[in-house]
Amino acid sequence: MKSAYGLTTPQENAELTHVEPGTPMGELLRRFWQPVALSAELTDLPKKIKIMCEELVVFRTKDGALGCLTPHCSHRGTSLEWGRIEKDGLRCCYHGWLYAPDGRVTEMSCETKEFCARANIQHPAYPIMEYGGLVFIYMGPPEKKPLFPLYDIIDTRERNDVELRGMQLWDGYGIGYVKDCNWLQHHENVVDPWHLLVLHQQISGDQFDGALMQGRSKIDFESTDLGVRYRVIKDLPNGNRLVRYAEVVMPNIILVPNIHEQGTVPKNKDRCTEITWTVPVDNEHLTAFSIVAWPLVDGKPVDDWMPGTDVRIKVRPAGQGERTYEERQRNPDDREAQEGQRPIAIHALERLAPSDRGVVMLRRQLKEQIQIVKDGNDPMNIVRDEGANTRIRTNAWNTVLSPEQATKHQGEEA
Template identity: 40%
Template sequence: MSTSNPNVVAKPIRFNGYLKRNVPAHDAELTSTDAGTPMGEQMRLYWQPVCLSSELADVPKAIRIMGEDLVVFRDKSGDVGVLHRHCSHRGASLEYGVIAEHGIRCCYHGWHYAVDGSLLDAPCEADATRLKQTVCHGAYPAFERDGLVFAYMGPPDRKPPFPEYDTYTRPGDTKLVPFSNVYPCNWLQVYENIMDHMHTAVLHNHMTVEGVDQATADGVSLEGFGDMPVMQWEATRNNNGMVFIAGRRLPDNKVWVRMTEMIFPNYLQIGSLVPTAARERHSTSSCTRWSVPVDDTHMIIFGFRHFNSEVDPDGIGCEADCGVDKIDFLVGQTGNRSYDEGQRAPGDWEALVSQRPIAVHALEHPGSSDVGVYMLRKLLRDMVRGKTPADTLHAQLTAAGEPLPLYSQDSVLDVQELPSAEDRKLILSLGKRVFEAMRSADPLPADERDAHVRRQLDLIERSAAAPAAAQQAERATT
């Protein structure tokens, strides 16, 4: 008869490598994005960036997106084409094709395709009429926006409008500069890394081997992110997105509330990337990112850096350092360093790529700091299973011709510090109230949202000041 006590936790077995040799399968429902997979079909319902405009030269560019071999080009009339890579005639690759005034010609037999896949000419045929009427090459709708090339790879009858966010034009001096970062690993471990905001206090704060070059050490660190944040996470947009809310106590009775929002399945915007994030009253996004699968073991971050006087008032960012596989902040975002440099001063690239080509979730031992990551996975799983309601806010504002709001931001509040446990509760409360202030601006015209949020921040400060003063007075009399 068993006398085991279910409340007694078994001690872990030491030197147990032999018992842990077998690696379980990865979570294919979330990580696989080939055609026909649940996540792959979900991603194909959205416009996805596929390359930078600067990569389109006088010859075609071969690309691979979500397991599909494609070719992208800008024809001589200025139209962008994203076509299946292999010619519909005999399969020669169109990466060796000749760009024409309209469309592209295959190098093998000269079959000439328009950007929509229509066959325009087959010069080896005496009469190509029948072929022109029956052949249409695989092609996807595409366009250019601020230096990125976007393609829609989903069902033609479900093509959505491209989502315009208010942060693309607010404030008025915003300039969007395109970039990409290449990662030889699965898309999900890069995407979910953003909801793991706790890592910024460790990985991005001098997690270096002794003796590393100081310039390198500084490059992988984020000034102001060293203190462990007080974290909470919220679903947004009828579970079509989520936000983290990170609160940090600053000197001089200030609290910094930082939020980053994801829009599923693979879009996000990040707040300020410079030290002024912890000094400015309120600022919005400085970075837009799409985590785009190349295949299941490779991905590319495509995005815009937002340059304006609000998110970078000191002009620290550098447009020239943004481009193909490069970004202007935080060393370790790309694999452009030596192995030794990566070992001595690891960054996101090293931490994410080293999780295996596809991270194995079944081997993880999550803690309380991982709530956001596991919440993200659940929301994504619900989405690919068809359990997520429509994003009514998106539909409403798009129909009204209004740009969409994002909750990514940084705000600094003047609120008196309380004793440790009470202060933690206060910071949590302030974070939630800033989040609600951002959401309360949703129905307003885009040009009124920022002023509304700033007024709400003033109200939050004033209402937080009274209880803090009362508590301080109570402690003084006891």
């Protein structure tokens, strides 16, 4: 027996897990536009948010311009979350300083115009934009601000069969209803298909309702031009073969194709219906935002349709709200597994095994990107060329092969 007496706990891997300003991972993530709210949430009240340990206030003026400011008023510090939205800015509730969306103080209710002009106060702010029903901010060095990347799933400029919807598919949690832990251990789950077979099948009974719970799995991993992906091949009881890829796009996007795929109808490269950002709130909490490409028929949204990673299905406990401690013990789900790794997983205590190859590849890529940023260069997936910002090809999908196709293609890909 190895006694637990006297054990000490090593430090967490701060380089990959901590996200405050100035930390290696925090600086990498700050090079990308990050989602912070649904467009629909910015109405006639400002919204206080927290992302990567920074509290901020985002708002939309009555004229429709977006702003993102540090929360405490430049006058005497009142939080701007209590402010009033006006035609062209956000007015602090305490003494009425008016902030333009870019942070300029344009009026001071208790002072003269001349004083206000002379003071020329610029309140700290971040660039902000919206796309596909989500609000994004850029928190990195101003001169490094990239374009918003138009991945194929969400570049709808030349198609009219979908509409984009900004959503939080798991009620403010990450995918699978995980929230109270470090963002990375949650993000890693996407390149850990082995847990599908154990947690979601052997331990808790089938927690998905389709082909993912059928047949034996052949699993492998590879780098892509955007990040890392796994491949799962399953020979289904109906004779068809499922070939499935899920991808992490550096640094914090996940692409998970339909988890409810039934495997009954042959199909080629059925791509994800949504793109999802795993967003660190701070070092011990996370959230997620998705842009869903919602199908249209005759220009109208299809009602009886569900995004591919929506888990509100009967067999899945995670989507059924609060559960008792006993229920969680008897039927653990992603939340129990990932939050159970500690608030921040301690990499120095892990014993990584061959099945963890996707996790190892993901961490290695993140370390490489951190180094690239430290060296003063752009990390991968930074887009600066407008011409190249068109339907950027993603690498995650479900393919279902008929028995004949599976034989013809030696079983792997159509």
